[in-house]
Amino acid sequence: LAQAFWAPPRGLERQQRVRAMSAVQRRGRSRGRRPLLPPLLAVLGAAAVDVAGAATLFREEMRSGVDAEDAREARPAKARRGAPAAAGLALLQRFAGKWHGPVPPEYGAQAATMPWDLGRSPVAACRGGTAARSGAAAAGAAERGLDRALDIFCAAGLGALAEFYVDPRFEANDRRLRGGDGWISRAFLTYMGTGASASNVSGEEDMLAQSVHHFSDLPIVVANFGHGVPTSLTPGRFPNMVLMHARGAQTLGKSFNFNKLTAMLFTKIRTGVVLDADQFVNRGIDRMFQRAEEETTADYPYPVLPVHWMSRDKDSSDMAKWPEHYSWSSRCPDTPKQAYRWSHSHPTWTHFALPWIAKWASFVLAPKQTDAPEWIIKHGWWSDEPILNVGAWVDGASKQWCKFDIPSVWQFSNFMKQIGHVDMAKDSKYYPHGIAFMYFSAHDAKNPEESYKWMQRLWNMTEPDDKHMEVMYDGNWFPDGAALKKYDPKLNCLA
DSSP: OHHHHHSOOOHHHHHHHHHHSOHHHHHHHHTTOOOSHHHHHHHHHHHHHHHHHHHHHHHHHHHHSSOHHHHHHTSOHHHHHHHHHHHHHHHHHHHHHHHHOOOOOOOOEEEOOOGGGGTOOOSEEEETTEEEEOSSOOOHHHHHHHHHHHHHHHHTTOGGGGOEEEOGGGHHHHHHHSOTTSOEEEEEEEEEOBOSSOOHHHHHHHHHHHHHHHHOSSOEEEEEOSSEEETTOOTTTOTTEEEEEEOOGGGGTOOTTHHHHHHHHHSOEEEEEEOOTTOEEOTTTTHHHHHHHHHSSSSSOSOBEEBOSSOOOTTSGGGGGSOGGGSOOOSSTTSOOOOSOOBOSOOEEEGGGHHHHHHHHHHHHSTTTTTOOHHHHHHOOOOHHHHHHHHHHHHTOOOEEOEEEESOGGGHHHHHHTOOOSSTTOOSSSOTTOOOEEEEEESOOOOHHHHHHHHHHHTTOOSOBTTBOSEEETTEEESSHHHHHHHOTTOSSBO
16 A cells, blocks of 8 residues: 555656656655655555455445355456455545645556447437436436437437446446436536547546545546546546546537537536636635526526636727737627627536537537527537537626636636735726636646646645635635625626
């Protein structure tokens, strides 16, 4: 167990980890010194393995109705030894992470066997052109919203994109995290597509998963649209993770980012927050779930996106300093005109928004079958962010979050030092005094080594305190959205 924490990985992972070490760590390693923590944890881990192993056997017996020892004898010896050890290691890692800090990013990947090739069933699917659910019987608004979304995709011939399968290794996690009705109540959602060799995406997803498991109590669903998976993403290391696989929109010649929308639709998450691979989270992010449930309702059945750091409106003052192509424009003059400041495609949603998301996604994925507006066809290439923005303009979905996805990781220095700035990302049309920043997550975290360094600095700041408030606007810091609203009732974004 100590070796699992401390043994350096090989190849690319080892190079990246050594580069990420501080000078003190490198000196200690060169002298053959190791911290006392891993050996101490090894002793504690032995007990954790025994307890976890017994618990694993009991769960298997209760679930299967057969003697678990007999069942395990049919498995290879290596697998029999690994199951309780992995469970014990997961407990130990969560304990150690609170004290030891984040682990440097791992970049390795391995080939993945697709669950549909193993005869597994998706969590939802079409049957004969209509919606067919697997799991619990229909119940409530969530199932009705899913049915309507499935009907849209099934009628358009998009049923293959609606099938999401739980990775067999994560089935135990999935059973524990889903309710009896087959839904995960609240979860983060990220999506990826990677091959079977080492990649930067694997490092990004590793840091994202570590941050969620440390700063949040809620699960994360990872939707995979590639033929490989990062080796760091295991159910033992990340007990609040569910890895799922699906066929991607890229198979239809569409933008890979439409996989974000299909994952929102068909992974059966009641309330969700989308996080791109190049993000990681900070304390306070869980507040977004309650707020999402308050804003996306039966009366307002739309996702809510955070305001962008650019207006993307060619008539607004902030775009004067940017090249012309940074402003939104369409190849078709009939495309609806911009009604609000541009929103960034890191949506929150509840099940009430599923039919709306399905409608606009299907217009792009299958325009002929859905009788899509002519301007969608004439515009040509679409990605997820433009269609969500234009769809919102068409349907009058005007809500925007204040920026809970700060534009870059280095801006966490403002949070740590509580440095206030005025006129942050202001424009002349929508936010003349700037937008409010909520330091709940960072975007553009494309360098996992840099993310690791910032996470080290943030790691022990898990509890709210008066010295580090998370909301900044107009040069001032606020403890929550209510205080911000009191300060500026006319501010257009929500906190």
